[in-house]
Amino acid sequence: MAQLAPLPSPTLALPALIASADDRARLRFLEFFAVTIRNAHTRRAYARAAGDFLTWVAARGVTSLGAVQPLHVGAWIEALGGEMSAPSVKQQLAGVRRLFDWLVIGQVMPVNPAASVRGPAHSQRRGKTPVLAPDEARRLLDTIDVGGPAGLRDRALIGLMVYSFARIGAALSMRVEDVFMQNRRLWVRLHEKGGKQHEMPCHHNLEDYLTAYIDGCELRAQAKGPLFRTIARGTKRLSDTPLPQANAFAMVRRRAVAAEIGTAIGNHSFRATGITTYLKNGGTLETAATMANHSSTRTTQLYDRRPDDVTLDEVERVLI
Structure with a gap:
């Protein structure tokens, strides 16, 4: 069997415990991020968690991967609890746990020291994302000056998120060809997490916004190009670079x-x-979940802020 060439010593790129390990351990560590994780945001989050944890234990006298114990992971999680929210701590723990699982499978470590460590308790029934009242959203869209490419782009992007419930990541991943005609109506194709595609018919306002943007910026001939782009410096025209x-x-x-x-x-x-x-206008939670491409209505409920109105009404009953 052909032997892998020795990996260069990546002292700047890797945590000290990984950089000082053998070639097989370093390769397995890099493979975890390059091979097992396709979502760029998840990859960055898990890489940050792994780097932070390995740096943390190294600073406390741990000199090798095999010396990492559940007690170290538990103490790290305890320390994070005073700095981060519970969901953030749980994400950090998930990243470290998955990394060690991968190292165990690759026979780099005998056991996963994070497997038995519990994260902080967290239960969320109401989302924290700030929302707009319908008249505020309408005002925001109407105040955008659409006399140039930037205004046409911004109105189309905001309209897409409002009317199709699109995630920003899915919206910015769209190509021009992902806006298409079907049954005499404009549709959008959203590229969701896990490689899934989700297609939605356009609200008539969104249809107007997207058509004005694509035609006004002459994008129809660039079907494979990004739909939402940056503005080129000094030109006030769209570039070929996707909008970050x-x-x-x-x-x-x-x-x-x-x-x-x-x-x-x-x-x-x-x-x-x-x-x-x-x-609020009579839609059902089940249909909203389908439109938002949620696998469970429990996720959709986090975006349902109708109870806020009830709370405000009840607060005003305190007539003092």
Whole structure:
């Protein structure tokens, strides 16, 4: 059997415990992120968790992977609990646990030291994402100046998230060809997590926004190109570069300020706004879950903010 060439010593790229291990351990560590995780955001989050944990234990005298014990993982989780929210701590633990599972399967470690460690208790029945009232969302869309490519793009992107309940990641992954005609109606194809595709017919407002954007920016001939793009420096025209999520977030905050909206909204706010508005107008939770491509209505319930109205009404009964 052909032998793998020795890996270069990646002292800057890898945590010290991995960099000082043998070639097989280093390769297995790198394979975990390159081979087993396809979602870029998950990969970054798990890489950060693994790096933080391995650096943490090394600073406390642990000199090899085999010396890592459940007690170390438990103490790390306890320390994180004073710095992060429970969901964030659980995500960190999940990343480390999956990494050690992979190392155990590859016979780099005899047991998984994180397997028996419990994360913090957490139960969430109500989402924390800020949402807009329907009139606020309408004002935000109407105040966007669509006299140029940036305005056409921003209105189309925000409209897509509001009317199709699209995640920002799915929206920004779209190509021009993912806006298509079917049964004499415009549809959108969203690329969801896990490689799944989700198709939705367009609300008539969204159809107008997408058509104005694609035609106004002459994108129809670039079917394989990204749908939402950055603005090229000094030209005020669309570039060929996909719009990053950070840029989309900055755009949303900028548009909210221009529309005099005080709520600290983000990219995810429009998904929650669309779902809540749909349910307030007689939509069912089951259909909302289908439209949002949720595998369970329990996830959709986190976006349902109708109980907020009841709470406000009841608070006003305290007539003092």
